[in-house]
Amino acid sequence: MKIFKRKNKKNLYLSDMQPLNFVGKVNLGLIYAVLITWSIIIIWPLYQMIVSAFNGVQGKYLRLNDKFEFSLKHFEYLFNETLYLTWVKNTIFIAISTAILTLIIVSFTGYAYSRYRFKGRKASLMAIMLIQTIPLFAGITAYFTIHSIVSAVIPAFSRQMMLILIYAGGNIASNTFILKGYIDSISPELDDAAKIDGCSNFQIYRLIIKPVARPMLAIIALWSFIGPFMDYLLPRVLLTSPGSYTLAAGLFTLINDFRTINQPAFAAGGLLTAIPIVILFISLRKQLVSGLAQGSVKG
Amino acid sequence: MKVTLKNIGKKYEGREEFTIRNINLEIEDQDFCVILGPSGCGKTTLLRMIAGLNSVTEGDILFDGRRINTVPPKDRDIAMVFQSYALYPHMTVYDNMAFSLSMRKERKKIIDERVREAAESLQITDYLYSKPSDISGGQRQRVALGRAMVRKPKVFLMDEPLSNLDAKLREHMRVELVRLHKSLETTTIYVTHDQTEAMTMASLIVLMNDGVIQQAGKPEEFYNKPANIFVARFIGSPTINIIEGTVKDGKFITPDGILSITPCLEDKECLSSYEGKSISVGIRPERFESGDHHLDKFDCTIDVVEMLGKEKIIYARLDNGQELVISTPGHYNYNDGERHTFGFDISALHFFDNDTGLRIN
Numbered sequence: 062m063k064i065f066k067r068k069n070k071k072n073l074y075l076s077d078m079q080p081l082n083f084v085g086k087v088n089l090g091l092i093y094a095v096l097i098t099w100s101i102i103i104i105w106p107l108y109q110m111i112v113s114a115f116n117g118v119q120g121k122y123l124r125l126n127d128k129f130e131f132s133l134k135h136f137e138y139l140f141n142e143t144l145y146l147t148w149v150k151n152t153i154f155i156a157i158s159t160a161i162l163t164l165i166i167v168s169f170t171g172y173a174y175s176r177y178r179f180k181g182r183k184a185s186l187m188a189i190m191l192i193q194t195i196p197l198f199a200g201i202t203a204y205f206t207i208h209s210i211v212s213a214v215i216p217a218f219s220r221q222m223m224l225i226l227i228y229a230g231g232n233i234a235s236n237t238f239i240l241k242g243y244i245d246s247i248s249p250e251l252d253d254a255a256k257i258d259g260c261s262n263f264q265i266y267r268l269i270i271k272p273v274a275r276p277m278l279a280i281i282a283l284w285s286f287i288g289p290f291m292d293y294l295l296p297r298v299l300l301t302s303p304g305s306y307t308l309a310a311g312l313f314t315l316i317n318d319f320r321t322i323n324q325p326a327f328a329a330g331g332l333l334t335a336i337p338i339v340i341l342f343i344s345l346r347k348q349l350v351s352g353l354a355q356g357s358v359k360g
Numbered sequence: 361m362k363v364t365l366k367n368i369g370k371k372y373e374g375r376e377e378f379t380i381r382n383i384n385l386e387i388e389d390q391d392f393c394v395i396l397g398p399s400g401c402g403k404t405t406l407l408r409m410i411a412g413l414n415s416v417t418e419g420d421i422l423f424d425g426r427r428i429n430t431v432p433p434k435d436r437d438i439a440m441v442f443q444s445y446a447l448y449p450h451m452t453v454y455d456n457m458a459f460s461l462s463m464r465k466e467r468k469k470i471i472d473e474r475v476r477e478a479a480e481s482l483q484i485t486d487y488l489y490s491k492p493s494d495i496s497g498g499q500r501q502r503v504a505l506g507r508a509m510v511r512k513p514k515v516f517l518m519d520e521p522l523s524n525l526d527a528k529l530r531e532h533m534r535v536e537l538v539r540l541h542k543s544l545e546t547t548t549i550y551v552t553h554d555q556t557e558a559m560t561m562a563s564l565i566v567l568m569n570d571g572v573i574q575q576a577g578k579p580e581e582f583y584n585k586p587a588n589i590f591v592a593r594f595i596g597s598p599t600i601n602i603i604e605g606t607v608k609d610g611k612f613i614t615p616d617g618i619l620s621i622t623p624c625l626e627d628k629e630c631l632s633s634y635e636g637k638s639i640s641v642g643i644r645p646e647r648f649e650s651g652d653h654h655l656d657k658f659d660c661t662i663d664v665v666e667m668l669g670k671e672k673i674i675y676a677r678l679d680n681g682q683e684l685v686i687s688t689p690g691h692y693n694y695n696d697g698e699r700h701t702f703g704f705d706i707s708a709l710h711f712f713d714n715d716t717g718l719r720i721n
Contacts, residue, residue: 178373250446253413254507258460259434272450 114329123324135329143321144303145330148311153337155225155307156289162229163236163285164278170233171240172266176252186238193234197227198294208299220299224307227295228288236281243277244270279348287338308334361424361437361514361547363387363410368419370405379405380571383419387549387564392541394550394558397568398594404519406568407551411440411517423515434463439508440517443524445500447492447507453479454488457507471510478506481543498529505537509544516541516548522557534560555595559583567591583644585710589717592642592710598673598685600642604714607634612641612711618680621656623721624706630721631711639720642710645673645687654703660684662698676700 072080073089081089113123117132139145174186204227212218247270255265271278289296289307296310303311308330315327368383380402387393395403408414410421412433420427428436439460447456454475461471479485482502487495492503501521508516521537522530538561541548552558558565559579566576567590574594575587586592592600605614610628612621621641623631631639660676663683667690674686674694686702688694711720 248444248446250442250444251448253408253411254440254442254446254448256413257411257433257438257440259463264463269448273448275450 110328110331113325114332116325119325121323123328135323135325136333138323139326139329139333142323143315143326144306144311145333147304148306148308149333149337151221151305152289152307152309155221155228156286156337158225159228159232159289160282160285162225163232164282166229166233167236167240167281168266168271168278170237171244172270174237174241175244176249189234189237197231200227201298204299219305220301221305224289224295224299227299228285228292232281232285232288236284240274240277240281243274247273275348279345283341283345286341290334290338362389362422363393363515363547363549364420364422364425365406365410366420366422368406368409368421369417370402370409370414371417378417378571380568381418383573385566385573385576387547389547390545391564392538392548392550392562393564393566394552394562395566395568396552396555396558396594399553401568402571403551403553403568407517407519407549410515410549411438412436437514438517439511439513439515440519441504441508441521443520445492445504445521445524447500447503449492452489452491453484453495453503453506456492456503457510460507460511474510474512475506478509481540482506482509497524497526498533501525501533505540509540512544514546516544516546518548518550520552521550522552523554530557537561555597559595567594569594584708585719586642587719589640589642589712592712596644598645598687600644600710601684602640602642602712603682604638604640606638607631607636610635612639614680614682616680618678618682619656619658621704621709622706623709623711627706627709627711627721634713634720638714640712640714642712643704644708645685646671647705647708648684648686648688648702649705650688650692650700650702655706657701657703659699659701662694662696662700665694665696676702 073086074080075085075089112129113119114135115131115133116128117130117134118128119135174182204223208218208220208223211223251269251273252265255269260268290309292307293309293313296307297313300306300310303314306314312327312330312334314321315323315330363385364387365383365385368385369378369381371378383406395406397403405414409416412428412431416429421429423436447453448459451459457475457478458471461474475488476485479488482505484499484502484506487499487503492500495503501524504521518537522533525533534557537550550557550561558567559582562579564576565579565582567574567582569590575582575591582591582595586595586600589602593602603614603619605612605619607613610623610631612623612631613619658678660678662674662676664675666673666675670690672688672690672692672694674688676684676686678684694700709721712718713720
């Protein structure tokens with residue numbers, strides 16, 4: 062609680078402002094009450110999930126009771142009795158492919174929209190924005206049709222690849238806007254300087270813009286990566302065999318299907334799912350720190 | 361390298377009007393050419409066209425007689441220093457300077473030699489491995505210059521490179537830039553809106569306004585023989601005094617008769633065809649003279665005195681309300697509200713035609 066600086070017993074200071082009066086103190090109390098309630102709402106289920114995952118007393122159904130006995134049997138169940146590892150593999154494959162595909166396409170679109178003036182630039186930007194408001198799921202019949210047409214020509218085109226295309230396609234719209242905005246803030250004089258130094262347009266992006274825009278690219282990669290972890294509906298509908306399920310779809314079979322139900326194992330699976338995302342966050346932490354562009358122009 | 365502009369015009373996509381048009385200019389080898397003008401006059405557009413960053417709508421750009429309109433920037437043998445320096449933020453100073461050479465697949469050893477040579481002459485060897493964000497504005501400016509130098513280009517282009525520096529550093533860099541220009545023996549084209557920079561650095565000044573060249577010539581010509589009223593007003597600080605009036609019996613007289621000036625013999629000849637016509641006279645603030653021995657004198661009331669140390673700038677008012685700026689040596693004694701008599705140095709008068717704005721004498 063560093064924001065409180067008690068200069069003497071009577072007065073309460075918030076950072077460097079005037080001491081709080083009575084109304085100010087009440088308001089501060091209210092704000093804290095709201096924040097604490099909010100955090101309880103978020104933390105309580107997480108806490109229950111962690112406790113249940115390690116609780117050996119729990120059977121097939123989760124029961125909230127006081128008994129606790131540390132055990133890893135739910136994890137054992139997850140690895141031995143379900144296709145959990147396959148689901149992890151599927152999800153990571155889909156997530157990484159989505160992230161890479163999104164990055165490549167968005168790099169081109171974001172850079173082009175930011176730096177080039179062409180006919181229909183504004184109109185197409187608007188179109189992308191509007192199309193984006195239609196939920197991904199609305200195109201479900203189209204997805205089936207596209208898949209059956211493409212897989213007739215290329216038999217190797219699986220439902221998972223279809224899913225990757227849908228995720229990447231859905232990410233392009235909003236991320237194009239975000240990256241365009243970021244590249245807009247990079248001085249175009251950098252492009253000019255690179256041009257005089259002998260760069261082609263593609264080299265300007267690869268050698269100058271991409272490194273400068275790295276914080277934003279890292280964030281886009283992260284979001285695209287997390288997407289497949291979170292989505293349940295599309296994999297559930299598009300993927301047919303449990304062997305091709307992603308984590309979300311696979312784990313769901315543990316709580317909604319009476320044949321395979323095992324709620325504590327679901328909790329354990331959910332807990333493990335967080336690990337790759339946490340690893341990614343930690344490894345991208347340095348890239349996420351923005352401000353790289355500072356110092357390029359004037360100071 | 362000699363740079364020739366022939367009838368250059370530029371119209372941006374989607375605009376009705378030409379931004380600049382009918383620009384004819386010859387910049388000799390090893391000239392320090394300053395393109396001067398108020399903001400929005402098209403000077404940066406012109407520079408970017410020479411650099412190849414903007415396309416040429418009409419006319420030809422010749423480098424040593426070779427037409428280079430469609431040659432891409434990297435093949436023009438030029439280097440450019442930008443207003444914002446445009447250093448690559450993710451590279452060290454060394455990499456920034458080496459970038460253009462490594463893009464040309466130059467040998468590592470040669471790159472290293474050139475970078476160190478440039479760094480030494482600009483005194484930035486200590487920061488070679490810092491990032492641009494870690495060094496000061498003045499140092500970044502040097503790095504930007506160094507980056508241009510390592511290329512050993514035939515033409516140096518600079519787009520207001522000093523405008524982001526503080527006043528003291530700017531003065532210092534001005535001299536250094538001229539020194540650099542002389543030692544490199546290249547042609548330099550320099551864009552600025554600051555007339556002091558133009559006057560102090562240039563061997564050729566090109567003053568532009570509204571997309572048209574108003575005058576091109578040596579700095580002293582600009583000050584002593586401005587081609588029109590705009591040039592006279594733009595060059596010189598404090599600004600020149602412009603007084604409107606007519607020619608009557610070979611004399612210049614204001615409409616209310618409060619001022620009358622008898623021009624010198626040469627000027628009289630030039631003015632003979634303007635008898636009865638409306639003209640303006642321009643006189644620099646330092647060309648007023650005090651004392652009673654003058655032919656044409658006038659009385660004025662001093663409004664404000666600005667003390668600059670070596671000189672005093674007097675803002676005086678004639679009886680008809682016309683304001684005059686007069687510069688006198690700093691040790692002369694003038695105070696607010698006093699009345700004084702001044703005369704003109706008639707050898708330093710500039711006469712302009714009011715209809716065209718052009719110089720008469």
